[in-house]
Amino acid sequence: MSNRNTLVIDGDLLRVRPRGLDRFWCFRRELAVPLASISEVRVLPKKGVARGLRTLGLDLGFKISGTYYAEGSVNFWNYRAAGPLLAITLAPAQEGFTHLFLSVGDPEELRERIEKARAARR
Structure with missing residues (x-):
């Protein structure tokens, strides 16, 4: 799967940085969300995610970037190609978003890293 985002745990923040031209398509250079606002981190198949x-943003089917409204939520997408995506639920919403749907190199490894960082701050 294409790694379209760099995720960095920086103190009490998770920083999501779209890479390359994705910054242009997403209209974002970075999203910084407090780890405390992350209520759930999952790895999901792209199929079935509205x-x-x-x-x-941009929606070419295989390339999804930007801000989307679905089922009462405001979602940030930066996803390319097939394969699983990293889904992060924010409660309360941060930077205007309730969910982040991201292409990352190893979604399961990043899910575990984020969960460990969250647990260490409780």
Whole structure:
């Protein structure tokens, strides 16, 4: 799977940095969310995840970037190709988003890292 995002745990923050031209398509250079606001981290298949209505960004089917409204949520997508995606639920919403759907190199490894960082701060 294509690694379209760099995720960095920086103190009490999770920083999501779209890579390359994805910064342009997402209209974001970085999202910084407090680890305390992350309520769930999952690895999901792309199939079955509703994108919703795009406001800012790009949707070519295989390339999804930007802000989407679905089922009462405001979601940030930066995903390319097939394969699993890292799904992060935020409660309360951060930077205007309730969910982040991301392409990353190893979604399961990143899920575990984020969960460990969250547990260490409790």
